[in-house]
Amino acid sequence: MHTADVVLIGGGIVASSIAYHLVASGCRNVLVVERETAQGKGSTGKSMGGVRAQFSTPVNIQMSLYSIPFYARFEERLGYPCDYRPQGYLFCATSEKHIVYLRANYEKQVAMGLKDVRLLAGDEIRGMFPQLRGDDILGGSFCSSDGFVDPYSAMIGFMTWASDHGATLWKNTTVTGITRNINDGGFEVATSRDLVSTRTVVNCAGAWAASIAKMLGIDLPVEPLRRMLVPTEPFDQFPHSAPMIIDMSTGFHFRPESRGFLLAWNDPEETPGYKTDFDPGFIEKILVRAADRVPVFENVAVNPKRAWAGLYEMTPDHHPILGESPDVPGFFFANGFSGHGVMHSPATGKILSDLILTGKTDLIDASLLNFSRFAEGRTIHETAVL
Numbered sequence: 296m297h298t299a300d301v302v303l304i305g306g307g308i309v310a311s312s313i314a315y316h317l318v319a320s321g322c323r324n325v326l327v328v329e330r331e332t333a334q335g336k337g338s339t340g341k342s343m344g345g346v347r348a349q350f351s352t353p354v355n356i357q358m359s360l361y362s363i364p365f366y367a368r369f370e371e372r373l374g375y376p377c378d379y380r381p382q383g384y385l386f387c388a389t390s391e392k393h394i395v396y397l398r399a400n401y402e403k404q405v406a407m408g409l410k411d412v413r414l415l416a417g418d419e420i421r422g423m424f425p426q427l428r429g430d431d432i433l434g435g436s437f438c439s440s441d442g443f444v445d446p447y448s449a450m451i452g453f454m455t456w457a458s459d460h461g462a463t464l465w466k467n468t469t470v471t472g473i474t475r476n477i478n479d480g481g482f483e484v485a486t487s488r489d490l491v492s493t494r495t496v497v498n499c500a501g502a503w504a505a506s507i508a509k510m511l512g513i514d515l516p517v518e519p520l521r522r523m524l525v526p527t528e529p530f531d532q533f534p535h536s537a538p539m540i541i542d543m544s545t546g547f548h549f550r551p552e553s554r555g556f557l558l559a560w561n562d563p564e565e566t567p568g569y570k571t572d573f574d575p576g577f578i579e580k581i582l583v584r585a586a587d588r589v590p591v592f593e594n595v596a597v598n599p600k601r602a603w604a605g606l607y608e609m610t611p612d613h614h615p616i617l618g619e620s621p622d623v624p625g626f627f628f629a630n631g632f633s634g635h636g637v638m639h640s641p642a643t644g645k646i647l648s649d650l651i652l653t654g655k656t657d658l659i660d661a662s663l664l665n666f667s668r669f670a671e672g673r674t675i676h677e678t679a680v681l
């Protein structure tokens with residue numbers, strides 16, 4: 296029997312950040328259990344790596360206000376790179392409704408202390424990127440400290456630092472069951488490698504989180520939803536210094552990646568399920584939207600074999616579920632990031648570490664994101680989901 300102070304189930308970026316924050320706070324006997332032979336085979340390795348503070352709910356903005364400066368100083372703090380590129384996010388509005396929405400978000404973001412965001416007029420956007428079809432762009436919002444990170448590097452950086460300072464990572468090890476000892480409140484975590492005794496378990500199993508919660512009889516409202524990304528071949532007819540650009544009329548968005556671009560669009564016809572195969576029919580759907588907003592993309596070459604699919608982990612209100620289970624003390628959730636788990640992993644690590652070690656956190660009002668909000672009808676809707 297192995298013993299650990301904290302067991303983190305799943306070894307993606309969320310567990311890695313929690314491990315880092317726990318160890319950095321002095322809790323060193325942390326065990327991370329990952330079923331794959333390597334980290335990053337879940338959603339983390341499939342992510343687009345976008346990081347932004349341009350959200351519509353205060354709690355998401357707060358999570359970003361911790362996370363983005365953290366990424367900016369990642370290498371200085373941890374000694375490993377995360378490849379933060381502050382190239383910005385540019386939302387392009389094509390209706391009066393979008394303008395009203397962006398302005399309301401902008402006011403919230405500024406009031407909460409975000410300094411780098413500004414509203415733009417349509418002409419400014421046309422001037423910045425004449426390659427965009429701009430006839431219907433009424434304005435937009437741009438935040439220069441938004442941008443991209445390399446999710447794989449960030450995950451490895453967190454985990455390596457944690458391992459260097461006392462944490463343990465078991466790869467190729469599946470958690471198969473969890474039992475709680477009613478007498479002393481501790482847990483026995485059954486894995487394919489050994490039985491582990493602990494007083495604290497954290498569910499970090501991404502899109503598979505509901506199956507882990509089920510092991511303790513908990514119904515966790517986290518559903519897998521496929522998202523597909525299409526990288527282009529090298530392409531130089533659009534600047535590589537560009538931000539993530541979002542066409543609000545269709546939801547199509549893209550960013551520079553290597554010598555080409557990474558194209559994304561969330562198909563509203565997608566249905567929940569563990570689908571991780573790439574659908575070749577998606578290429579035509581996305582290229583139509585790409586060429587509509589960026590006419591030079593008419594000539595862009597893509598290789599379907601380089602496109603990929605991964606899973607978002609959706610909750611009913613598109614916000615994560617963070618904190619201790621109300622029914623099973625000692626069992627914590629770090630789940631349901633609804634597509635924002637890379638950008639919010641630094642804040643999540645800090646929040647979970649605070650809650651586990653001290654029972655409270657100053658970073659956010661943790662009750663906003665707790666599991667009980669669903670039963671108590673306190674869901675908070677985020678509309679700026681990409």
Ligand SMILES: Cc1cc2nc3c(=O)[nH]c(=O)nc-3n(C[C@H](O)[C@H](O)[C@H](O)COP(=O)(O)OP(=O)(O)OC[C@H]3O[C@@H](n4cnc5c(N)ncnc54)[C@H](O)[C@@H]3O)c2cc1C
Pocket residue numbers: 304305306307308309310328329330331334335336337338339340341342343344345346468469470471499500501502503522523524604605606607608629632633634635636637638639
């Ligand atoms: C196409 C795509 C684009 C995205 N773009 C962005 C973006 O631009 N910005 C952003 O912030 N986020 C983005 N995301 C979302 C982001 O990738 C996720 O929110 C994030 O990676 C979640 O991290 P995680 O550690 O919770 O989950 P994961 O990385 O999925 O890790 C969970 C791990 O748990 C393991 N596991 C599951 N069950 C068990 C078990 N029984 N025993 C042991 N291990 C187990 C899995 O193998 C997996 O490695 C994107 C996601 C996709 C799919």
